[in-house]
Amino acid sequence: MQCPVCEKEDVFNLIETWKEYKLYHCRKCDVVFSHPMKNPGSEWYEESELYILGKTLCDTTISWHHDQFIHDGKVFGDSLLDVGCGNGVFMKEAQKLGYKVVGIDFDKENIRIAREQFGLNEVFSITLENLIDSYPNKKFDVITFFEVLEHMDSPNNFIKLIKTGLKPGGYIALSVPNRERFLDPLGDGDYPPNHLTRWNASSISSFLEKRGFEIIKVTTKKLTTDDLIGYIKTKIRFRIAHKLILKGKTHNDQAIIHRAATLMKIKDTALKLVTIPLAPILSLLKLQGGGLYCLARLKPVVTLSKEKGNL
Ligand SMILES: [Zn+2]
Incomplete structure (x- = not known):
């Protein structure tokens, strides 16, 4: 196996296994890369839930x-x-x-x-x-x-x-x-x-x-409240929006997908309000x-x- 960036062989540390992929750190060029390393193509992105929501928003x-x-x-x-x-x-x-x-x-x-x-x-x-x-x-x-x-x-x-x-x-x-x-x-x-x-x-x-x-x-x-909001969102999955998106995709119904997007916007606004008081503390921490x-x-x-x- 070759590093896809510096093309050197056998200078990797395995850092994580994720589904059928392995993530390696190359000691030569300091890049972390996936093996196998294959772009899934535009159809995969178009089907992805995050991508659909981003576009709808x-x-x-x-x-x-x-x-x-x-x-x-x-x-x-x-x-x-x-x-x-x-x-x-x-x-x-x-x-x-x-x-x-x-x-x-x-x-x-x-x-x-x-x-x-x-x-x-x-x-x-x-x-x-x-x-x-x-x-x-x-x-x-x-x-x-x-x-x-x-x-x-x-x-x-x-x-x-x-x-x-x-x-x-x-x-x-x-x-x-x-x-x-x-x-x-x-x-x-x-x-x-x-x-x-x-x-x-x-x-x-x-x-x-x-x-x-x-x-x-x-x-x-x-590090700002944006990072904190993103982190909270990955920890607390938004089940209602998730189910709505799946339903919208199954029935090819844009109105349902828009409803999911609105729910996401409400959640984002609420999280922004809650995290505002933390902004000065995060700024002091310099992370x-x-x-x-x-x-x-x-x-x-x-x-x-x-x-x-x-x-
Ligand atoms: Zn490398």
Whole structure:
């Protein structure tokens, strides 16, 4: 067996067995990976309960990782491609900064929302490979991929594709779940076949540096009430919503799924109210939250031999 990231053999520690999967930590590149390591395909995601709820809730708020890119208002060129753009909420904010934005997502329903709700035109339900094949001369100043890398069954091939679509000296911004978080708000969602790799600040930095990038910023989210709410939700399963979703899926009844989503929203609001008084205490504790963000720049290639060394 080979590490899917550094490709070394026999340098792993088995850390956990989960259903038919084993999770290994590679001592060479410090990445945790699943074995077997296979992306389940778009149908699996479309059938997943969490995914259906997320889409039904149609969350249009900016996430922590989006805000890391948007907040300081720096602009790194004209064009930005968002891989795994979801409903387009980040693209809309990037557009406000002046970027000409293009987005891709496997889910046609997300693309419809991006077009109709956010008025985005350059959004497509195609793979990164297809986009690059269709526009071989198109190169972007910035490529973003938030909460995407951990789903990839070949992080190396994915980064190669990203580099193909990036201008020399172009920027990437990405996020992955921080495996060193104090509380786990992801539960089953952090296991295969959903998440196939797990990262911390040092493993993501070294992964990108070895592939020709210069790290501009790598940062982890501080533990806040959001993490606490996520953690409570994984511990207290919402049985009523769960049953409603199953019923809605069985009868293909959108009204039932919407009812489940409303129940989830009520639960979230209640949890927010309950956890507000804990916010100052959590801030004092300075513990790590669930997010890991990285901004990096593709180093200009000096010689052909150097590029070969960069995978
Ligand atoms: Zn490795």
